[in-house]
Amino acid sequence: MxxxxxxxxxxxxxxxxxxxxxxxxxxxxxxxxxxxxxxxxxxxxxxxxxxxxxxxxxxxxxxxxxxxxxxxxxxxxxxxxxxxxxxxxxxxxxxxxxxxxxxxxxxxxxxxxxxxxxxxxxxxxxxxxxxxxxxxxxxxxxxxxxxxxxxxxxxxxxxxxxxxxxxxxxxxRIPFDTLPERLGEPRHTMVFAALRAGALASGALIGAAGVLVAILLLVNYPLIIGLYESTELGVGGGVVITLAQLLYLPTLVLWAAAWLIGPGFAVGAGSVFSPLGTIAGPLPAVPVLGILPSSSSPLTWILLIVPLLCGFLAGLWIRRSRVESGELSLGEGAITVAGSAVVSGIILGLLAWFAAGAFGPGRLAEMGPTAWIVGLVFAGEILLGGLAGLVSGRAVTAVENAQTSGFADRIGTR
Structure with missing residues (x-):
């Protein structure tokens, strides 16, 4: 063309x-x-x-x-x-x-x-x-x-x-595809496997956060309706605030992701919403904020396992797709897991940074998660979970694959 x-x-x-x-x-x-x-x-x-x-x-x-x-x-x-x-x-x-x-x-x-x-x-x-x-x-x-x-x-x-x-x-060919290849095929494989595994872990966590927000909306539906009625905005005002809340629904999902990671988020200066503890100050009468917990419970600590499971999933993918195929050794797989943790931390850190900002006067000038803390903690969780996934099964080396293939060929000739 x-x-x-x-x-x-x-x-x-x-x-x-x-x-x-x-x-x-x-x-x-x-x-x-x-x-x-x-x-x-x-x-x-x-x-x-x-x-x-x-x-x-x-x-x-x-x-x-x-x-x-x-x-x-x-x-x-x-x-x-x-x-x-x-x-x-x-x-x-x-x-x-x-x-x-x-x-x-x-x-x-x-x-x-x-x-x-x-x-x-x-x-x-x-x-x-x-x-x-x-x-x-x-x-x-x-x-x-x-x-x-x-x-x-x-x-x-x-x-x-x-x-x-x-x-x-x-x-x-793409511009950043040549440098790792010049450094050697294992490094080339490690770089792109780390990118994919990091994206996989990040996507899994965001998906889990989306499910959590959906559950909270269903459970807290009566409270949300009550907040709608308390605003007394009428039909037109109710439609406007509903549309505005829909625009910010992905922002709430990213807040839930920060909550699952552990550091949580703020809804106003001095407030903290985290599974480790909740300090809820005065909140604006925005109906969707009715899903926010008023206090923390020891049972919520169980949800901290979610990011570890995301890391486990990434490590398991690296083991099955790269280590068991013989493309990488177990040590190179561990380095790849570390790279995927860095990628995951950067992705969630950037998303957390974009999901934070000012949403009103006074104390509402501080809303959302602290990006660098979210990224750093998530990277550590992915590293721990990823290493567990990497060693969760016996890695099959290329030599074992060749021996197994040769044995199958001898059986076939008989």
Whole structure:
């Protein structure tokens, strides 16, 4: 395919990605404007609020100034003072990353992947400029500089990752694939096995955290309904707060992951939610926060085994796929487990960093887990569990495989 069609297709996919990610916010806001207000308010206000949260999902901080009447139902003392909103709605972030990643994988076999990457990034940057300059209101103001930089940066990084993954799956050379190979085949195998095992352990923990959040939502459903009723926001306000909570549901999953790891998270300065202990200060009347435990129990310590099991799973995969096949010795497998622990710690540390930030005035300026502690503790847990998984069965060496194969061949000739 020629460069021009490749560039045009990448630009179209960037346009679609932005339209979808903005649309999931603007469409519900428009319905609320039409049904809830009866077209009595200016639609531009709903557009600006929607794109403000779109920018927040790309890591852009918002400066908020609310009136006392607006914050009164939520029980936030001092909320009428200006504050910074930096806790990202990760649902929007994940949607943009997925759309850009898919665009990258589709552009990998176009013949001009770099052209596609440049065209897609430039298009997304130009379109996001229009979003930035139409954002902001009397209540919320955005940082124009970061608003112009962060959205195209997120899109470009995700699209580039899609290109690299697609080329690697196709068996082509990728830039970081040559150095380990020059160092020797065992090291090459160890590097990529560590990356896969680390991703496996991280994904397993996040999946377990998602199950935990789902169970807590079901168990605490009556309390959540009671918190809805206490806000007295009406139908329109209830719809708005429900949509906002859905945007932050992946953030709650990452908080649950930090809780399972052990360090836990904070919901306001001075508070700690952890299986090792809970200090719950005053909480805003946000219904979904009804799933948070009011105290810790010795039984919750049992759940600390979950990250160890994730490490065990990673170590077991390394043993069965690399050590028993003869690609790595047991010692090299142990080094690979250590590498997977580092990878897991980095992944969860970065996710914990993105799941933390400010969500209101005063003590609510500290929300979420402490990233470096979460990453460090998780790396240690994966290392312990991974080593246990590695030695959980007898490793079959390449010599034993050859002897077994030769014996089978002799039996077959008879």
């Amino acid at each position: 020629k460069r021009t069609p490749v560039a045009l297709l990448a630009a179209l996919e960037a346009l679609i990605a932005l339209a979808i990610s903005v649309g999931v916010l603007v469409v519900p806001a428009t319905l609320i404007w039409a049904i809830g207000t009866g077209f009595s308010e200016f639609w531009a206000l709903f557009w600006r609020t929607s794109v403000d949260f779109w920018l927040l999902g790309h890591g852009v901080h918002l400066n908020v100034t609310l009136s006392p009447e607006t914050v009164a139902p939520f029980g936030l003392p001092g909320a009428s003072a200006p504050f910074v909103l930096s806790l990202a709605p990760i649902a929007i972030t994940a949607l943009v990353i997925w759309l850009a990643f898919r665009s990258g994988t589709r552009s990998a076999d176009s013949g001009h992947p770099i052209t596609a990457l440049i065209a897609g990034t430039v298009t997304y940057a130009l379109l996001s400029c229009g979003v930035v300059f139409t954002s902001g209101s009397e209540l919320i103001s955005t940082d124009r500089v970061t608003g112009l930089i962060f959205p195209p940066l997120v899109f470009a990084a995700s699209m580039a990752l899609g290109l690299v993954v697609a080329r690697y799956r196709a068996g082509e």
